[in-house]
Amino acid sequence: MTPRSPRGIVVRLAAGVAALSFALVGCVAADGSALAPDLPSPEPGAIRVVATTTVLADLVARVGGSLIRVTSLVPKGGEIHTFDPRPATLVAISEASLVVVNGLGLDDPLTDLVGTVGSKGPVLRLGDALPPGSILVEEGLANPHAWLNVAHARSYVAAIATALEAILPAKASQIATQAAAFDARLAELDAWTRTQLAAVPQANRKVIVLHDAFPYFAEAYGLEVIGSVISTPGQDPSAGEIADLLAAIKSSGARAIFSEAQFSDKLAHAIADEARMVVESNLYDDTLGDAPADSYEGLIRWDVDRIVAALR
C-alpha cells in the first residue's frame, strides 16, 4: 500500500524540482534586454530612461548616447500584448527619469502600469509627435506601428531629443548634436528604402500580413496590404474571417504573406498553402531581433531586404 519510504521519494522529488527551478531562473535571467553592441555605454551619472519596446529603446539610445541608460520594458523578442512585467521591470520604471511610450494603443497597459508604479520623470508619448493627419485609423482604432515609416521614426527622434534636452538642459547641445547625426542616417535609410522598394514590379505589390503592423510602411513605400490574418494579437481568427481573407486573396491576387519572427507562422503557412502564396515569416516590427536586426536601422534594412526578395 505505501511505497518504499514515501518521505525519501518526496524529498528527492522536491530537490529535483528546486534544482530545475534555479537552473531555469538562471537561464532566463541571463537573457536580458540587451541593446545593440555598438551603442556607447552609459557614463557615470547617466540618467535612467525606460522605453516600452526595444525598437523605441534603440531610438532613445541613439539620441541620448552615453548620457542615459536605457531599458526596454518588453524584452527583445517579447510580445507586448501578453507581456507580464517582472520585478526588475518595475524597479526600472520607478527609477526612470523619462519613460518613452509609443501610445496609439500599442502599449496602453504598460503606460497604465507606469502610472500605477510611478516614475521619477515624465512620460513621453511618441505617437503624439506625429504630424497631424498622419495617424492611420481602421474601424475607429489607431494603428500604432508608425515607426515602420522611417519618416515617422524621424519625428519620434525629434520628440525624444526635445524631451531629453528638457531633462538634461546642461547637456542640451550634446543631445542636439547626437540627434542630428542620427536623423541624417535615418534620412539616408528612408531614401535607401524607397530605392529598394522601387525595384518591386507594380503587379506584385499586394500583400497579406499576419498581424496588422505594416500599413505605415505600405503607405510610405508603395505596397498594398489586402488583409491581415490576426485582427487582435493573442486571438486566433474565426473560420469566417479566414474564409473572407481567402476570398480577398483570390480576388486581389496578393502574392505574399508577411509574418513576424516572434509569432508562430503556422497559421500563415496554412493560408499560404491554400492560396499558393509565398510566406516571409522572419520580419521584425514590434521588437528588435538578433544582429543584424538588433537596431532600428538594422531592423528596417532586414525587413526591406526580405520584402523585396519575396515580391520580386
Add this chain to the structure above:
Amino acid sequence: MELVVDPLTHAFFVRAMLAAILVGTVCAVVGTYVVLKGLAFIGEAVSHAAFPGLVAAFVFKVPFLLGAGVAAVGTALGIGLVIRRTRIRTDTAIGVIFVGMFALGLFWYSAIKGFVADLFSFLFGNILAISTGDLVSLVALGALILVVVLVLWKELLYATFDPLAAAASGLPVGLLEYLFLVLVALTIVVSLQAVGIILVVAMLITPAATAQLLSIHFNRLMLLAVVIGVGGAILGLYASYWLNVASGATIVLVETAVFGLALVLGPRTGLASRRRRGTSAP
C-alpha cells in the same frame, strides 16, 4: 540586510507588501473553513467564474473589482443553489458551471476588438502592479470579510463542524452556508489581482492545509494558517524580487514548499498516518 531593505525603497514594493499581507490573512482565514468543509473545488470554480466578470467590466468600463465580484458571488450562490436544490452530484454541478463561466469569459474576450492585455494580467495576477486606489478597495473588502468571520465566528464553526445539530438548535445553517460561499467569492476577488485566476486557489487552500498538518486546535490552526499565508506571501514577494521572476507564482511556490516541509517533518504528517475523513461536509 540590504536585500531586505532595498526593495522597500520602492513605493510599488511597499504597496505589494501590504497587498501580500492582506491577501495572506484573508485567504488563510476563509481558507481554513474551505479546507475543513472540503470545498477546495468550489474555490477553483469561483475563481474561474470571475473571468467573464472581468471581461464585462473591461467592456463596460466599470471597476474590475465590481465585475469580478458580481460574477464570483453570482456563481458561488448559483453553485450553492444547485447543490441544495437539485439532485445533480456536487462535483458535476461545479464542473459544468465553472468551465461554462470560463468559456463565457473567453467568448466575450475574443469578441473584443483591440488590445486587452489588462485581462491577461488577471489570469496570472501582478501583485507588484497594484495601485494605491486598488489597495484601498482591497483593504476595505478584506476588512469586511474579516469582520464578518469574526462576528459569526461561533456560528460558522458550529455550522461547519455539525450542520445538522447546529440547524436543529436554531442556527440558520442554510443562510450561513450561502454567506460562506459569498465570503469565498469575495476572498477570491480580493486575491485575483495579486495572484491571478489560475493561482488564487493555492492562496486559499495551501496555508490552511499546511496548518491542518501542524495543529489540532481550531483557533490555533487558523492563526497558524495566517502566519503561513502572510509569511509565504512576503517571502515569495522578496524571492521574486531577488530572482526577477513572476511574483504570484513565486508566492504560491513558497507556500507549497512550506506545505511540503510540514508534510515531511510535521508531527501529524499525512505521510505517516493517512488522514481519514468522516462523512461530513454538507
Add this chain to the structure above:
Amino acid sequence: MTHPHDARSHEHASHLPPIGSAAGIDAGHARAHADVWLSDVTAGYGDRLALNGVNLAVEAGSLLAVVGPNGAGKSTLLKLIAGLLKPWSGRVEVLGHRPGVAARRVAYVPQAETVDWQFPVTVEDVVMMGRYPALGVLRRPGRDDHRAVTAALEKVSMAQHAGTQIGALSGGQRRRVFLARALASEPDLFLLDEPVTGVDITTQQELMDILEGEAKRGKTVIATTHDLPTAAERFQQVAAINRTVVAFGPASLILDPDVLARTYGGHVLVLGGQRAILDDAHHHDEAHGREAHFHEESRPAQPHRHRGPRPATRDESRDAGSTTDGEG
C-alpha cells in the same frame, strides 16, 4: 404528487389492526399536553417516501425509544421533530410551535457518523457549541457558559478529557461528548439518534442513567435505537416504527411477539429470554442503508448488528424507500 410507495404503504398499514391506543392518537386531548405532536405526517427525501401517516403524541417528561428496522424512518422522524426536514403533508408541533421555532429549547444529537471526527476541535470546544445558539451573535462564552460546559462534562465523566482533540476519542467517548453538548444547551427536549448504539455496556448504562435523570426532571427524551433489550428495560415508552407508527405504548410492549412481528416483518429470533432481530432488510440494503450503526472496532459483534462495510450515511434520498422492499 404520487409516490411509487404510497399505495404499498397504505396497504401494508391497512391490514394491521391498531395496537392498544397506540398507533392512532385521538388528537384532541393528547395535543394539549404533548411536547411533540405529529398528526397524519407524510415525509420523505426527494421523491422517496420515508414516513407515511404518522400520528404521535409525546408528553413532557417522556423517555421514549423509537425502534424499528433499518430504513423504517426512525432518523426521519427525529429530523421532522428537529425541524431539519419539512413534512410533505400533515402537521408537526414541537413544544407548542411549528418545528424549528423553539429550536433553542431542543437539543438534537445526530448519528456519530455525520460529523468529521478529525475536525480540529477539542472536547470542550464541542460541548461549548451547545451554548452558542443561546449566546447569540458576537457574544463570547462567559463564566456561566464555562460552568455549564464543565458540569455537562462531569455528568458524562469526560471532564478529564476536556482538552482532548475529538479524533482521539473512542466511540463511546464520542457519544458521551455529544450528549454533554446536548446537556450544556439545557434543553427541554432531547432528540438523540442512536445515542447508545455501538458503545460498551458501561457507557450504555451511564448514558441511559443520565437520560433517565433528565426525564425525571421533566425533560422530554426521544431516542432512536436498534437495541431492543435496552429499549425494553431502560425506556419508559416505545414507538415501533416501520414507515409509520406500528405500535406505541409502554416500553415492555416491544417484547410482545405480535408487535415485533409487525415491526420487523417476522424476522425475530428468541434467544434465551432476550430477543434479537434477524433483520432481512439489513442484508438487502446494506450498501446504502441509512440507519447505519456506529461500529466500534474493538467491540465484539452482537447478534442484531449487521457486519460488513459501513454504509454511507449522508445521502438520505437514496435509500429511505428501498428498505421495505426486502420485507415484502
